Amino acid sequence: MTKQDFNDGLLGFLDASPTPFHATQNMSGMLLNAGFIKLDERDTWKLEEGRKYFVTRNDSSVIAFTFPYAKEYTIIGAHTDSPNLKLKPNPVIKEHGVVKFGVETYGGILLAPWFDRDLSMAGRVSFLDENNLLKDTLIDVKKAIATIPSLAIHLEREANKERSINAQTDINPIFMSQDNFDFEVFLKEQLLASGVANVGELYAHELSLYDTQKASYIGLKDDFIASARIDNLLSCYVGLLTICSIANETPMLFIASDHEEVGSSSTSGAAGSFLENTLQRMFSDYEEFVKVMRSSVLISADNAHAIHPNFPTKHDAHHAPKMNEGVVIKVNTNQRYASNSSTIARFKNIATSLGFKTQSFVMRNDMACGSTIGPITAAKLGIDTIDIGVPTLGMHSVRELCGSDDAYSLYKILVGFAH
Numbered sequence: 001m002t003k004q005d006f007n008d009g010l011l012g013f014l015d016a017s018p019t020p021f022h023a024t025q026n027m028s029g030m031l032l033n034a035g036f037i038k039l040d041e042r043d044t045w046k047l048e049e050g051r052k053y054f055v056t057r058n059d060s061s062v063i064a065f066t067f068p069y070a071k072e073y074t075i076i077g078a079h080t081d082s083p084n085l086k087l088k089p090n091p092v093i094k095e096h097g098v099v100k101f102g103v104e105t106y107g108g109i110l111l112a113p114w115f116d117r118d119l120s121m122a123g124r125v126s127f128l129d130e131n132n133l134l135k136d137t138l139i140d141v142k143k144a145i146a147t148i149p150s151l152a153i154h155l156e157r158e159a160n161k162e163r164s165i166n167a168q169t170d171i172n173p174i175f176m177s178q179d180n181f182d183f184e185v186f187l188k189e190q191l192l193a194s195g196v197a198n199v200g201e202l203y204a205h206e207l208s209l210y211d212t213q214k215a216s217y218i219g220l221k222d223d224f225i226a227s228a229r230i231d232n233l234l235s236c237y238v239g240l241l242t243i244c245s246i247a248n249e250t251p252m253l254f255i256a257s258d259h260e261e262v263g264s265s266s267t268s269g270a271a272g273s274f275l276e277n278t279l280q281r282m283f284s285d286y287e288e289f290v291k292v293m294r295s296s297v298l299i300s301a302d303n304a305h306a307i308h309p310n311f312p313t314k315h316d317a318h319h320a321p322k323m324n325e326g327v328v329i330k331v332n333t334n335q336r337y338a339s340n341s342s343t344i345a346r347f348k349n350i351a352t353s354l355g356f357k358t359q360s361f362v363m364r365n366d367m368a369c370g371s372t373i374g375p376i377t378a379a380k381l382g383i384d385t386i387d388i389g390v391p392t393l394g395m396h397s398v399r400e401l402c403g404s405d406d407a408y409s410l411y412k413i414l415v416g417f418a419h
Contacts, residue, residue, distance in 0.1 A: 003408040006241070007225065010407060011215040013237045014227045018122040018210040020060035020080035020258045021138050023233055027062050027240050027256065028054065034244040036064055045281050050248050055278060058268035059124060059136065060258040063278050064243050070251035073296040074418045075383065076242060077270070077373050078235035079260035082228070083107035083396045085114065085171065087121070087207040092183045093172060099181045100172040101146060103209065107261030108370075111165045113398045114211075118144035119173055123207035125187055128200035139190040144212045146173035173209060211398045222404055223324065230400040232260070234390055234407050235301035242414040251296075252418050253279075260302075260373055270373035276380060290382075297343060298385040299414065300374030303402070304328035304361050306391035319362040321391040323403030326357035327410045330372075330387040336363075338374035338385035347386050347417070354416045356409045359391070 017023035031054045032038065039045055039055040047053065047067050054064035060080055065073075085103040093100040105111070122140040129135050148171055153159055165171065175181070188199050215227030236256045243254040259269035266272055283289040307320035321328045329344055330337040351358050363369040378385040390406040 001241075001245075003405070006408045006411060007217075007404055009241075010234065010237050011217075011225065011227065014215040014229055014233055017229065017233055018120070018140060019124075019138075019206075019208050021124045021206075022122060022140065023080045023236060024056055024060050024062050024256070025138060027064075027236065028056060030240060030244065031062075031064050041277070047282065052243075052248055057274050058258060058266075059138075061256060061268040061274055063253065063255045063275065064240070065253040065278070065282065066243070066246070066248055066250060067282065068249045068251050071292055071295045073251045073253055073292060074414075075253045075255065075296060075298045076239040076414060077298055077300045077377060078239050078254075078256045078302065079232045079264075079270070079373060080236060080256045080258050081107070081261050082231060082233070083109035083261055085109070085173070085209045087123075087205065087209075089204070092181065094179045094181070097179075098177055099175045099179060101175055101209075102172055105167050105171075106208070108396050110394075110397045111167065111171060112163070113394075114171065115148050115150045117147060117398060118212045119146040119148070119209045120144055120212045121146070121207055121209055123205060125191060125202065125207075126204045127191070127196075127202045129196070130198035130200055132200065134203075135196075137191055137194050137196050139187075139194050139207075141190060142212075146175045146209060148173045213399065217404060218401065219404075224401050225404050225407075226399055226401050228399055230390075230392060230402055231303040231395050232301075234303065234402065235410075238407055238411045238414065239301060241411055242418070245415050246418050250418050257373060264373060264376055270376045271380070275377065279381070293381050293383045296383055297346065298338075298374065298377055298381075298383045299347070299417065300338065300372050300377065300385055300387045301410070301414075302372045302374075302387065302389045303392040303395060303400075304330055304389035305395060306393050306402075308393060314364070314367070316362055316364050319360050321359040321361050323391050323393070323401075324405040325391070325403075326359050327351065327406065327413060328359045328361045328389050328391050330361050330389060332363065332369050334369070335375050336369040336371045337387035338372075338378040339387050340384070343384050343386035347388065347413075350417050351413050354412060356413055 088102040218224040239254045259266045264270040374387040393401040
């Protein structure tokens with residue numbers, strides 16, 4: 001696979017995955033096409049050596065694995081969620097001649113870039129069908145249906161000097177100008193468009209707004225990739241292609257968890273039981289399970305902060321990664337990242353042997369450090385872990401930026417890591 005083919009596929013995956021539900025659905029389809037067998041957690045598993053399998057939870061997290069029953073697994077971890085605006089359960093607000101949506105902020109969202117964007121809506125709807133059965137269906141409106149207009153500078157003269165955004169009152173998207181809008185009718189129309197002919201009763205929804213601008217190359221020589229949800233669907237795509245690229249007898253597991261951006265504490269998050277449950281079913285003997293965990297390695301892949309050319313002092317000068325200069329190894333002595341000297345050495349050895357550079361990132365001592373699924377999973381499973389990522393600008397914005405070389409180099413390193 002060439003770098004161009006890889007990046008074109010990445011852009012398509014980003015565009016097709018406006019929510020964790022859609023990302024998981026798309027990854028599931030790609031796994032089926034690659035010969036993986038779908039499992040159901042509610043069934044009894046009868047795993048066969050030499051086969052490859054996958055399983056989902058909550059429609060928003062996925063685990064794929066080969067099953068050679070080997071002692072040393074390479075586990076690649078990423079997350080499916082990104083900061084966004086989610087509709088409240090009763091979202092419709094009718095006032096001042098328009099219909100608005102009431103929204104909640106999800107994760108550590110950078111709010112300012114959401115203004116003046118062409119927004120659409122996607123997510124999961126739960127309902128009762130004509131046979132009185134509870135069903136879940138994904139919807140994606142796709143067209144631009146809402147926007148959050150900025151307040152004119154004439155009405156806020158200090159906007160370029162001092163600007164605060166009230167998440168309750170300032171970010172409700174405008175949806176239409178007529179007040180006869182019926183949200184339930186709207187959802188039923190979207191379900192019909194998704195192939196659901198008859199809906200008995202609507203019960204609940206998990207819907208998010210997203211920017212309709214497509215992922216694209218940026219730069220005179222396509223130096224960069226710009227898109228929503230680069231953090232962390234880029235790592236999902238890399239991990240997925242890696243496990244689809246290796247032989248059935250190569251011991252590897254890929255997990256993409258939901259809810260990382262809000263702490264991972266859910267049934268489908270890294271702090272939940274999904275990964276541990278799956279591994280214990282793969283290795284039902286406890287002695288065997290512990291031996292495999294202590295012989296394996298977890299590569300926690302989540303985006304890293306590239307040095308911002310307009311704000312260079314926000315970085316430690318000796319740990320300031322550049323885009324298109326290699327995968328970033330993330331280090332934090334207070335265990336916000338799980339990398340240690342042993343796992344770092346192993347990763348660098350593989351990267352160097354393949355001709356790829358790596359970079360190091362350490363947060364400034366006078367700034368708070370974020371975290372990843374790495375420390376959470378390492379603590380739960382006792383597995384040696386390294387935190388790595390592709391250097392990124394605009395993290396948690398509605399549109400992020402990364403180098404067009406870096407995701408492909410990470411893919412090549414991970415494939416090499418497994419051999």
